[in-house]
Amino acid sequence: MSDSPSTPEPSDAQPEGSVASRSAGRAGRSEQPDRSEHSEDREKSDRADAASGAGVSGDAASGAAKTAGPVSGGVATAERTADKGGSSADDDSAEPDQDDESAPPSPAPWLADVQAGPPAPVRTATLWAALATGVLSMLLLGDGLAVNLLFVAIPAALAAHFAAQAAGRRTRAWTLVWSVGGLALLAVPALRDADWPSFLAVVTAVALGSLALHGGRTWPAVLLGPIGVFNSVFTGAVWGWRGLRERAGSGNGRVGPVLRALVVAAVLLVVFGALFAGADAAFADLLGGLVPDASVSGGPWHGLLFVLGVVWALAAAHTAAAPARWDRAVIPEGRERGRVEWALPLIVLAVLFAVFNAVQLAVLFGGYDAVLKKTGQTYAEYARQGFWQLLLVTLLTLLVIVVALRWAPRDGSRDRTLVRGVLGTLCALALVVVASAVRRMDMYVEAYGLTRLRVSVLAAELWLGLVIVLILAAGVWGARWLPRAVAASAAAGVLVFGFASPDGLIAERNVQRYEETGKFDLDYARDLSADAVPALDELKEPLRSCALRTIAQGLGEDGPWYATSWGQAHARQILDDRPVSPDADWSVCDRFNTDLMYR
Numbered sequence: 001m002s003d004s005p006s007t008p009e010p011s012d013a014q015p016e017g018s019v020a021s022r023s024a025g026r027a028g029r030s031e032q033p034d035r036s037e038h039s040e041d042r043e044k045s046d047r048a049d050a051a052s053g054a055g056v057s058g059d060a061a062s063g064a065a066k067t068a069g070p071v072s073g074g075v076a077t078a079e080r081t082a083d084k085g086g087s088s089a090d091d092d093s094a095e096p097d098q099d100d101e102s103a104p105p106s107p108a109p110w111l112a113d114v115q116a117g118p119p120a121p122v123r124t125a126t127l128w129a130a131l132a133t134g135v136l137s138m139l140l141l142g143d144g145l146a147v148n149l150l151f152v153a154i155p156a157a158l159a160a161h162f163a164a165q166a167a168g169r170r171t172r173a174w175t176l177v178w179s180v181g182g183l184a185l186l187a188v189p190a191l192r193d194a195d196w197p198s199f200l201a202v203v204t205a206v207a208l209g210s211l212a213l214h215g216g217r218t219w220p221a222v223l224l225g226p227i228g229v230f231n232s233v234f235t236g237a238v239w240g241w242r243g244l245r246e247r248a249g250s251g252n253g254r255v256g257p258v259l260r261a262l263v264v265a266a267v268l269l270v271v272f273g274a275l276f277a278g279a280d281a282a283f284a285d286l287l288g289g290l291v292p293d294a295s296v297s298g299g300p301w302h303g304l305l306f307v308l309g310v311v312w313a314l315a316a317a318h319t320a321a322a323p324a325r326w327d328r329a330v331i332p333e334g335r336e337r338g339r340v341e342w343a344l345p346l347i348v349l350a351v352l353f354a355v356f357n358a359v360q361l362a363v364l365f366g367g368y369d370a371v372l373k374k375t376g377q378t379y380a381e382y383a384r385q386g387f388w389q390l391l392l393v394t395l396l397t398l399l400v401i402v403v404a405l406r407w408a409p410r411d412g413s414r415d416r417t418l419v420r421g422v423l424g425t426l427c428a429l430a431l432v433v434v435a436s437a438v439r440r441m442d443m444y445v446e447a448y449g450l451t452r453l454r455v456s457v458l459a460a461e462l463w464l465g466l467v468i469v470l471i472l473a474a475g476v477w478g479a480r481w482l483p484r485a486v487a488a489s490a491a492a493g494v495l496v497f498g499f500a501s502p503d504g505l506i507a508e509r510n511v512q513r514y515e516e517t518g519k520f521d522l523d524y525a526r527d528l529s530a531d532a533v534p535a536l537d538e539l540k541e542p543l544r545s546c547a548l549r550t551i552a553q554g555l556g557e558d559g560p561w562y563a564t565s566w567g568q569a570h571a572r573q574i575l576d577d578r579p580v581s582p583d584a585d586w587s588v589c590d591r592f593n594t595d596l597m598y599r
Contacts, residue, residue: 113328116228119321120166122243129159130240130313137309138302143563145198147190151562153183153205156313160213163317174484178212181205181491188498193567194529196452197498204494211487213319214326221326222483228324229315236318237311334406339418342409346422349400353429360436387444390437391457394464397430401471420475427472434465449521450509455502463493501567507532511539522592526550530571537574545584546592552580 132155140148157179164171185208188201210225277284401423409415441458466489474482507528514520525536525547536547552575555568 114325116322116324119163119239119318120168121246122240122317122321123162123166124247125162126159126166126314126317127240127244127247129155129162130310130317133159133313134306134308134310138306140562141305141309142301143560145189145202146563146565147187148562149189149202150183150186152309153186156309156316157183157209159313159317160320164213164320167321169320172215174217175212175215177488178208181488181495182208182212185491185495185498188495189565191566192498192501192503192529193531193565193571194501194503197494197502200494201498204491207487208491209316210319213316214323216325216327217480217484218327218329219483220329220331222487224326224329228326229319231324232315232318233311236314236316239318239321240310240314336409336411337407339409339415342404342407343418343422346400346404346426350422350426350429353426353433357429357432357436360432386440387437387457390433390440391461393433394430394437394461394468397426397433398464398467401426424472424475427468427475430468431465434461434468437461438465445509446513449513449519449524450506451524452502452506455506459493459497463490466493501531503528503531504535507535511535514539522546522589529567530555530565531567533571533574537578541581542584542588542592545581546589548575549580549584549589 133152136148136152136155140151161171182205185201185205189198192198206229207226210229211222214221214225214228216222216225404423405419408419438458438461441454441461445454467486470482470485470489507525510520510525520543522543525532526549528536528551530551533548533551536551537544539547551571555572555575558564558572559568
């Protein structure tokens with residue numbers, strides 16, 4: 001039986017469900033003569049169901065047919081289509097009957113209309129940019145990450161730009177903000193030798209790149225954007241390969257001749273460059289410093305880098321050509337609560353915050369000595385005990401605000417005033433908690449020194465305080481801009497964190513603490529990166545050489561210029577001007593470290 005209903009002839013103005021149904025049955029049998037008995041029985045059952053539901057009674061249907069004429073067949077067709085879960089031409093939003101078990105399941109409501117459409121055909125410029133990304137990845141990324149990462153990202157960004165142009169997408173202001181921010185974050189590995197801020201900067205740059213490719217201003221767009229890029233890894237490669245085959249197979253294509261010309265030029269450069277390098281040592285040294293290492297021994301590794309560079313560039317371009325529409329994701333609102341049910345727990349929590357903040361102010365003006373004497377804790381124990389709990393309080397406060405907004409009453413202006421008043425008070429009190437947590441960490445650092453963990457969580461606490469300020473501003477001016485503002489603040493925080501050189505700050509603060517108290521963690525200073533060399537160079541011998549010996553050994557020989565960060569180059573210059581003292585051997589350093597630990 002055909003899935004689409006048949007429409008009766010206009011001249012046969014018969015009662016609904018009688019002649020029209022028999023005509024549809026005959027038409028169906030003439031189209032499929034080899035139907036089985038089971039299909040015929042099923043067709044008869046369908047015709048009977050349609051005839052029974054066509055009108056209220058047979059007489060009424062007959063009268064309606066005589067007056068309506070040809071319209072009756074269309075009405076019966078629309079009714080049968082609706083009964084089977086379809087939609088009429090006049091109602092695109094018609095839904096299948098909830099009692100019809102044969103109706104297909106509808107997709108999740110928040111994922112409706114998110115899927116990306118088919119991309120535009122790949123442009124030749126996009127293919128060339130992807131090829132350039134692969135070549136630069138193969139030649140530059142095998143020796144470490146520094147400014148070479150920025151060189152590789154530029155052609156990948158151009159590939160995405162060309163693909164977006166082919167798809168008819170316009171470059172908007174926020175697209176430029178995310179793109180420039182992502183490239184600026186990739187400059188952190190070029191400046192800093194420490195791996196952990198560089199890794200954080202690269203991850204954040206990927207997130208900003210996904211925002212530039214997808215666009216969007218809602219929370220799903222900000223949080224779920226990277227998923228679309230990862231989904232395009234395979235589809236982007238297939239898309240690029242299809243475009244390459246179309247150009248290579250066309251008679252007037254220019255890709256083949258250009259590729260052959262590039263291969264010939266590369267062979268000529270390799271042959272004559274090798275001969276000139278063998279003829280003159282100065283030219284060989286110049287060539288070795290400028291040209292990346294592409295030896296045969298590293299062939300598989302370089303080949304893998306080439307493939308990864310091309311695949312990721314095509315993934316970015318495919319995402320720009322057919323981005324997922326995360327702004328269309330519909331997240332259902334939470335069930336609205338009554339005013340008392342919603343406000344009472346939050347008011348109680350705000351009172352608790354107010355009492356805690358009052359105690360903090362009393363301690364601040366009354367001095368810590370009375371508190372320490374009463375509690376029996378030391379200065380360091382009081383600081384260490386307080387920070388982590390207050391950091392958790394800040395995180396939980398943000399979670400409470402999110403849940404409260406989801407269940408908030410939304411009946412009118414009075415409800416909006418209530419929500420703004422209660423949550424605004426809670427946010428203001430939470431800012432005092434943030435300030436108290438920052439003060440506790442400052443006390444903690446004074447007692448124990450600065451470490452990577454402590455500077456990281458302190459930066460996170462400051463950013464959480466900024467998020468609370470943004471939420472307060474959203475309560476006054478609206479929250480439409482809030483998701484992108486939070487994302488931009490996070491990216492700016494990571495950028496400032498990387499440019500500030502965390503390892504350099506740690507070394508500088510601990511050297512200052514040593515000059516004030518005579519306490520210094522030598523083992524921890526040895527594990528810092530080359531970014532700490534300028535601060536550790538201020539120490540006196542033999543402590544200076546003991547702190548710098550391990551870092552100097554880790555620097556090793558000079559690497560390629562494109563894989564050397566500014567922090568490494570600056571540290572090598574300092575150590576070349578003032579080398580590590582040979583008198584500070586391991587026995588001297590161990591004895592010195594023991595003396596520092598028991599002071």
